[in-house]
Amino acid sequence: MKFIGIDVGGTNTDAVKIEDGIIDYFKIPNEWDSIIEALKKLGDAKTSRTVVSSSLSLNLLYEEKGGETKTLIMAGPGLNFSNFGTNIEGCINHRGDIVEDIVVEEVVGKLLDKKDNLAVVGKFSNRNPSLEEKILNIALNYYDSTNIALGSDIQGLSFPRRINTTILSAKVKRSIVDLTKAIENYSSSFYYFKGDGGIVPHNLAIKNPLDLVNSSPATAALGAYYLTGEKNGLVIDIGGTTTDFIELVDGKPKLVENIELCGYKTLIRSVDTWVVPIGGDSYIDFSSNSIGLKRKGNAVAFKGEYITLTDLLNCIGEKIGDYNRSISAMKMISNNYRNLAESLVEKAIDLISKKSGNPSKIICTGYLGKYLAPMISERLNCSYIVPKFAEVANAIGAAVSRISLMLYQRIDTERGRIIWNGTVERIKDDARSLSREEIIDIAKNKVRSLALRYGAVEEDVKDVDLLYFNSYNIIRGWYKSGQISDCIVQINPGISSEVKS
Amino acid sequence: MKTGIVYHDYYLKHEQGPTHPERRERLEYTIDQLREEGILEDPKIEIINPRRATLEEILSVHTTRYIERLKSMSEKGGIIDLDTSVPVGSYDSAIWSAGGALTAAEKVFNGSVKNSFALIRPPGHHAKPDNGAGFCYLNNMAIMIKNMIKRRTIKRAAILDWDAHHGDGTQAIFYDDPNVLYISIHQDGRTLYPGSGFIDEIGVGEGKGYNICIPVLPGASDDVYRLALDEIYIPLVEEFRPDFIAISAGQDNHFTDPLTNLALTSRGYAEMMKDAVILSDKLCKGRLVALLEGGYGVEGGLPYVNLGIIAAMADIDITNIREPKIYEEVLRRRRRDVLDSAKETVRGLKRILKDYWSCFR
Ligand SMILES: [Zn+2]
Numbered sequence: 001m002k003f004i005g006i007d008v009g010g011t012n013t014d015a016v017k018i019e020d021g022i023i024d025y026f027k028i029p030n031e032w033d034s035i036i037e038a039l040k041k042l043g044d045a046k047t048s049r050t051v052v053s054s055s056l057s058l059n060l061l062y063e064e065k066g067g068e069t070k071t072l073i074m075a076g077p078g079l080n081f082s083n084f085g086t087n088i089e090g091c092i093n094h095r096g097d098i099v100e101d102i103v104v105e106e107v108v109g110k111l112l113d114k115k116d117n118l119a120v121v122g123k124f125s126n127r128n129p130s131l132e133e134k135i136l137n138i139a140l141n142y143y144d145s146t147n148i149a150l151g152s153d154i155q156g157l158s159f160p161r162r163i164n165t166t167i168l169s170a171k172v173k174r175s176i177v178d179l180t181k182a183i184e185n186y187s188s189s190f191y192y193f194k195g196d197g198g199i200v201p202h203n204l205a206i207k208n209p210l211d212l213v214n215s216s217p218a219t220a221a222l223g224a225y226y227l228t229g230e231k232n233g234l235v236i237d238i239g240g241t242t243t244d245f246i247e248l249v250d251g252k253p254k255l256v257e258n259i260e261l262c263g264y265k266t267l268i269r270s271v272d273t274w275v276v277p278i279g280g281d282s283y284i285d286f287s288s289n290s291i292g293l294k295r296k297g298n299a300v301a302f303k304g305e306y307i308t309l310t311d312l313l314n315c316i317g318e319k320i321g322d323y324n325r326s327i328s329a330m331k332m333i334s335n336n337y338r339n340l341a342e343s344l345v346e347k348a349i350d351l352i353s354k355k356s357g358n359p360s361k362i363i364c365t366g367y368l369g370k371y372l373a374p375m376i377s378e379r380l381n382c383s384y385i386v387p388k389f390a391e392v393a394n395a396i397g398a399a400v401s402r403i404s405l406m407l408y409q410r411i412d413t414e415r416g417r418i419i420w421n422g423t424v425e426r427i428k429d430d431a432r433s434l435s436r437e438e439i440i441d442i443a444k445n446k447v448r449s450l451a452l453r454y455g456a457v458e459e460d461v462k463d464v465d466l467l468y469f470n471s472y473n474i475i476r477g478w479y480k481s482g483q484i485s486d487c488i489v490q491i492n493p494g495i496s497s498e499v500k501s
Numbered sequence: 502m503k504t505g506i507v508y509h510d511y512y513l514k515h516e517q518g519p520t521h522p523e524r525r526e527r528l529e530y531t532i533d534q535l536r537e538e539g540i541l542e543d544p545k546i547e548i549i550n551p552r553r554a555t556l557e558e559i560l561s562v563h564t565t566r567y568i569e570r571l572k573s574m575s576e577k578g579g580i581i582d583l584d585t586s587v588p589v590g591s592y593d594s595a596i597w598s599a600g601g602a603l604t605a606a607e608k609v610f611n612g613s614v615k616n617s618f619a620l621i622r623p624p625g626h627h628a629k630p631d632n633g634a635g636f637c638y639l640n641n642m643a644i645m646i647k648n649m650i651k652r653r654t655i656k657r658a659a660i661l662d663w664d665a666h667h668g669d670g671t672q673a674i675f676y677d678d679p680n681v682l683y684i685s686i687h688q689d690g691r692t693l694y695p696g697s698g699f700i701d702e703i704g705v706g707e708g709k710g711y712n713i714c715i716p717v718l719p720g721a722s723d724d725v726y727r728l729a730l731d732e733i734y735i736p737l738v739e740e741f742r743p744d745f746i747a748i749s750a751g752q753d754n755h756f757t758d759p760l761t762n763l764a765l766t767s768r769g770y771a772e773m774m775k776d777a778v779i780l781s782d783k784l785c786k787g788r789l790v791a792l793l794e795g796g797y798g799v800e801g802g803l804p805y806v807n808l809g810i811i812a813a814m815a816d817i818d819i820t821n822i823r824e825p826k827i828y829e830e831v832l833r834r835r836r837r838d839v840l841d842s843a844k845e846t847v848r849g850l851k852r853i854l855k856d857y858w859s860c861f862r
Contacts, residue, residue: 076825077825078822091825094804123537157536157537158537160539472513475526480520
């Protein structure tokens, strides 16, 4: 089995192939179709497992190219959410019961004011998606399915956050669908790398494209762990345009719930990451002798026009790309170009170190990782590691990751319902009261069988973590009439056992 | 300034029996609703961790003998009355609950929040100095008020007890106390536990005139409560000029409550709380604490009622607070037009109280 990882970064698209522990890689400059180019170059995708990590969705949001979103909300009784979208009839209550139906004519009326994409979100819709699905069926007369996002695909409680997440989902869904279609021509089944460090089959990512947010730092964390075997430490991933920070704890990236994205408070879970906008391509602003916090083009060493951080490193003795070009360019700026370069590199190290906290160990990856690591570690007074292949750690992290899944389960025995990630199924009546162990087993078995169906191997689904458990009886008139339980389980992100062996 | 919500998972622990109506879902559904509405992370809201009440704080209200008895019952299990058993561990649950009430007041007076709502259980307003009763073990309200007075944090408190049941415990504790104005609106004692709370129960000794009972008939809805607040509660409190307003917020007058026969709506609750907040702004710098008492219509009513109360306290828009439409039929069946009899009660009360209050002269 070959493991292929493709990472679309800020400057380059990296592709790695791991076969029997041997790592092969190449880099190609980013173009709109660089993933396709990489796949073509890699050839026979059928005998390999392909994982793609793309910051496409995130960039689209940052660049505000997601288009205008029409938001239909079913706020029902409770607080007023009319500033979040167009409120319509329809209400699911906390039990997941339909307590107010939609009015078809009203929905049609509101849909006439058409935008680029559509978000449909109801309160508690994650406990019963049927009203949103009804609206979806009407909306398909006005919108393509790739431009519609439903709130019930997003797990966790918080109506305002579900609205925000669904809006962002609606904005990026089309781009993920298009990317998926393009890739499918070369690789019929592939996986996307998620922001929580796991991978999902491509068709699942389309349902919830925001799972892919922050995939780049997550790949760096997994790649760093795979390459070094270090279970704990701060991973500093210094790429072309940004420097990302991620903490490794017990061999896993540290995760955080409910991230804020482009000013929206969301229900997205991802690695706990922070960023400094400094990378090899950061141009140098000589008017103020400072590091420009953005990319204007390639480094001079790579045929660019602006002197960048990479060129500065070439002026203090490194040999990256056409380093003589870097030196000649700097000589035109200053006679004392070496000192100037040194002081400017110091400034970059300052900016990066300030954001690093107090780690006891840093693992530096990315294309400038090996050049800056000694200086950063000296500043932080800690040890450092730069693994071999650090320059493609992201793509490696993607290649070696395993399927990770999170399952939200709610069982309401009085209603005979079991809800798995927003999908409702019936349960038998005789399941009136389940023990804690039985409830957890149902969830664990479900998440395992889903993972296996998505292509995971037995070994990878053994460890399922219980993240949350709560259950209580339902009493009516002094008699017990049922039981409600909530349970969240997860197959942790990590290195796939297939790669290890 | 913020509104505090005192809450902790400890308040889910207490259970008298597997089918007893004073049970954890009372809070589970509410917390689900609050999470979904996003109110727990609203910048106007602060979640406050409670503490346990100390023995000294509890003994400011209850007798040593009762507390010893409660403690020992709580070790092996015991029984207080037909509806109130003492399962193992009850004492700990009860002191967490009383501690929640104290925390709610402390946070208001140390300026961390403007007002606060303690989502505590077990409830307290039937508990008397020497005995528990009606699902209650310790009188949370009395323990809070007595200790605030003892510490000289406050001098005069006005309690509004809108639980469907007459708060006979709280009444007994403050019956002779002119510094605590106790006003209870409840379902007529001839039709509901504990069978007391008639208009002539006005206090004794120095406390005469400072205990007010407003019994209402089964079927009473928002209009009746509106009348009681406008005609009795608001004028009395304005004349009394308390430095603290407390509310025994029982939610069992909601029209879905299975144990009572009243017909208040969640909007009605929110409006009552809004009035209390306005009063507190006018009279005592907004210092107000609400304590959860009863309320057993866990599914249809409680989530919306508690949401409405919190929204009213935090000055969040309450115009959309209502029940889902499928409950309209339930309300129609339960609600009765008893406004005329309520007006009669109000007239009777004013006659009795006019010797003590100039607003009724
Ligand atoms: Zn009550």
